[in-house]
Amino acid sequence: MSTTRKHTALPKAQILIEALPWLVRHNGKTVVIKFGGNAMIDEDLKAAFAQDVVFLHHAGLKPVVVHGGGPQISAALDRHGIVSEFKAGLRVTTEDAMNVVRMVLAGQVQRELVGLLNQHGPLAVGLTGEDAHTITATKHRPEIDGELVDIGRVGEITAIDTGAIEALLADGRIPVVSSIARSQDDGEVGHVYNVNADTAAAALAAALGAETLMVLTDVEGLYEDWPHSDEVISRLTAVELERLLPDLSSGMVPKMEGCLHAVRNGVTTARVIDGRVQHSILLEIFTDEGIGTMVVPDEQEGDAV
Numbered sequence: 001m002s003t004t005r006k007h008t009a010l011p012k013a014q015i016l017i018e019a020l021p022w023l024v025r026h027n028g029k030t031v032v033i034k035f036g037g038n039a040m041i042d043e044d045l046k047a048a049f050a051q052d053v054v055f056l057h058h059a060g061l062k063p064v065v066v067h068g069g070g071p072q073i074s075a076a077l078d079r080h081g082i083v084s085e086f087k088a089g090l091r092v093t094t095e096d097a098m099n100v101v102r103m104v105l106a107g108q109v110q111r112e113l114v115g116l117l118n119q120h121g122p123l124a125v126g127l128t129g130e131d132a133h134t135i136t137a138t139k140h141r142p143e144i145d146g147e148l149v150d151i152g153r154v155g156e157i158t159a160i161d162t163g164a165i166e167a168l169l170a171d172g173r174i175p176v177v178s179s180i181a182r183s184q185d186d187g188e189v190g191h192v193y194n195v196n197a198d199t200a201a202a203a204l205a206a207a208l209g210a211e212t213l214m215v216l217t218d219v220e221g222l223y224e225d226w227p228h229s230d231e232v233i234s235r236l237t238a239v240e241l242e243r244l245l246p247d248l249s250s251g252m253v254p255k256m257e258g259c260l261h262a263v264r265n266g267v268t269t270a271r272v273i274d275g276r277v278q279h280s281i282l283l284e285i286f287t288d289e290g291i292g293t294m295v296v297p298d299e300q301e302g303d304a305v
Helices: 003-026 043-058 070-079 095-120 163-170 197-208 238-247 253-263 280-286
Strands: 030-035 062-067 124-128 135-139 155-160 174-178 180-183 192-194 212-217 235-237 269-274 293-296
Touching: 003 280, 030 043, 030 197, 043 062, 043 095, 043 174, 043 280, 062 095, 062 163, 062 197, 070 095, 095 124, 095 174, 095 180, 095 192, 124 163, 135 192, 135 197, 155 180, 155 197, 163 174, 163 197, 197 212, 197 253, 212 253, 212 280, 235 238, 238 253, 238 293, 253 269, 253 293, 269 280
Parallel strands: 030 062, 030 212, 062 174, 124 174, 135 180, 212 269, 235 293
Antiparallel strands: 135 155, 180 192, 269 293
């Protein structure tokens, strides 16, 4: 081997060596990844995301992907002549809109993601929260100006059954879960709810006893003092996050509430990372620096994570 080739190969070896302790630590652990933002729309980012998830799988982790589909749903509703309306940061979901939401999530976004993952082997299996009672919900009525408001078929998660996901993981598959839930009321045959994908990912992470919840966003992480500063908070505890919640922008609230729920219910770390950066998942899990914001349980304060 020439001297030049030795030098060009050495950084690759150093990168692999840096990843070694993280590979050992995460081996066999479940990681729930919420797929969203620009990573869902940009073709290069989508391909990189699929590569990252498959890499995690082959590196001995057990990735579970949860997705919503806000931009795709809005576009489909426009095509069907249905106006997109939001209240309390949530999409008002009429019966007609719910049919479109279900079609887009399970029939379009999930299928594309499963297809991207399966370019690398017979790995991904798609399901929705309806399948095998994976996610159960009841009607969610947000409070606006002191009054409970009806926003249609938007659900509040009441139960998680991890059986189907655990069976797929045990079979060496990558579950891809659409954020649709079955109705808690058994009398409502065929009735389903649109549930927030951040909330669904956090609930699944907790129920699965996941090592990590990762939420892809369109920002670098949680900012120290937005909009006055673009300094990202790299690490904070559950109680520190709880103090910040009332002042967060509406888009970040479900993501950070999800992280808080996860670490308060057995998940070791929850991370918000920039999905606009190619291979951000690998950078976060397998490098010493990491990127984004990591939330840890209160009792781990001061511990090395």
